[in-house]
Amino acid sequence: MTDGALGIGLAGCGGFAEFVLDAIAGLPGLRLAAVADPSRERARLLGERHGVPALGSLDELLQRDDVAAVLIATPPATHAAMATAALRAGRHVFCEKPLATTTEDASAVVHEARIAGRALVVDHVLRYNPLLRAVERLTGRGLLAPPRRFLFENDASDEDLGPGHWFWDPAHSGGIFIEHGVHFFDAARALLGTDPLSVRATAVGRPGGPVDMVSADVVHPGGVLASHLHSFTHAHRAERQLMRLDHGFAETRISGWIPIHAEITAWVDEDGARAWEELPELRDDLLAVEGFRPGGGERITVRVERDAGSAAPARGRGEERTVPHRVTAVLDLGGEPRKPYVYAQSVRAAMADLVRAARTGEPPVAGPVSGFAAVAVAEAATVAAATGAEQHVLSPGPALFEGVPA
Numbered sequence: 001m002t003d004g005a006l007g008i009g010l011a012g013c014g015g016f017a018e019f020v021l022d023a024i025a026g027l028p029g030l031r032l033a034a035v036a037d038p039s040r041e042r043a044r045l046l047g048e049r050h051g052v053p054a055l056g057s058l059d060e061l062l063q064r065d066d067v068a069a070v071l072i073a074t075p076p077a078t079h080a081a082m083a084t085a086a087l088r089a090g091r092h093v094f095c096e097k098p099l100a101t102t103t104e105d106a107s108a109v110v111h112e113a114r115i116a117g118r119a120l121v122v123d124h125v126l127r128y129n130p131l132l133r134a135v136e137r138l139t140g141r142g143l144l145a146p147p148r149r150f151l152f153e154n155d156a157s158d159e160d161l162g163p164g165h166w167f168w169d170p171a172h173s174g175g176i177f178i179e180h181g182v183h184f185f186d187a188a189r190a191l192l193g194t195d196p197l198s199v200r201a202t203a204v205g206r207p208g209g210p211v212d213m214v215s216a217d218v219v220h221p222g223g224v225l226a227s228h229l230h231s232f233t234h235a236h237r238a239e240r241q242l243m244r245l246d247h248g249f250a251e252t253r254i255s256g257w258i259p260i261h262a263e264i265t266a267w268v269d270e271d272g273a274r275a276w277e278e279l280p281e282l283r284d285d286l287l288a289v290e291g292f293r294p295g296g297g298e299r300i301t302v303r304v305e306r307d308a309g310s311a312a313p314a315r316g317r318g319e320e321r322t323v324p325h326r327v328t329a330v331l332d333l334g335g336e337p338r339k340p341y342v343y344a345q346s347v348r349a350a351m352a353d354l355v356r357a358a359r360t361g362e363p364p365v366a367g368p369v370s371g372f373a374a375v376a377v378a379e380a381a382t383v384a385a386a387t388g389a390e391q392h393v394l395s396p397g398p399a400l401f402e403g404v405p406a
Helices: 015-024 040-050 058-062 076-088 103-116 130-140 176-192 270-277 279-287 336-360 368-387
Strands: 006-011 030-036 069-072 092-095 120-122 149-157 198-205 211-220 224-234 240-246 250-255 261-268 299-305 312-316 319-323 325-332
Touching (some): 006 058, 006 336, 015 336, 058 076, 069 076, 120 368, 130 176, 176 240, 198 368, 270 325, 279 299
Parallel strands (some): 006 069, 069 092, 149 224
Antiparallel strands (some): 261 325, 299 325
8 A cells, every 4th residue: 555545445335335335435544445345336337336346255355355344235234253352353443323233243343353463343323423412521611411311212214124134034134232322322321430330121022023123221230221212213304313311401302313503502501601602612622523524514502491490409519509490502514415424424434434443553432342332232122122121231351352452
């Protein structure tokens, strides 16, 4: 690679692969080297579109000296084996979620990544969304307390998921918790800052059909509860998603499974009100995500109602104080029409994270341990739904990976 860019080879040339290649086109420090798919025709068409060689398998990609990293865009059941093969061949890996369909396989991939000393990024796009990043920063600034409750409700579409689609086959997808729920188990882990302890879950389906609705209540340390519901039962036009965080004296409501709009309400004192009023001037810093190119429609607005109604008490650390002002802050990435753009830019930011991690050796934001942790709670939820019994969630602590080089 005479240009010094990280050469990446794509494994899997379906529709999602096309979306990813468009999203990462022109990313500094990255160069598409080749594409591969068992369907030679599909690989040929995508290769011609991007002006790169078209191959028939991952093995052929790994034989190329110009492929320093592998982008895995295949169905979930193939991810662990492909990631393992790439890591053993000394390549960095960008893996579409989930990292694996079982905790055993996910753990094995974590081992391989550490032994190989290569970067591995899991495409948990919510980690690279500016709104979730802003909530983390507001918590770090002390404007929001750590969440006491996490709730996510996802009424998604099944219009593109016909009866024979691999999504409905747990042997290929792992089931809804693993194929889709990992995004939100990972987001809860990031926003709550803790690994989950246990989970209870339910799974239901329409008569004669597959499981198309699941829910899970996940307990985090300190009595923090995260509730997740996923329903694939709607038309596209009727899709809706809501993430809600209870911060005690404040509430955050984020809409869209690709978040594009957030509204925060909080009761604060006068010093707090002034701090909130400064946020619009800090918009660029609050919403910044490396590799994510702002679209120009991002905005932060803050309204303070001083002495709004009866003063509300705020309790914490054994004391009580009166907070007389109500704050309403809106963080918006450009409205519903910007959803595809935000999705693409989140994927772009995740790939930029891989480039950075490969160059510096520093851990990525959504790395192998994040991938393992999301699969661990998803698998526990799947078992809990099947058995009706509460399940312990394996923690990605040091004991699990003891003896593996960091």
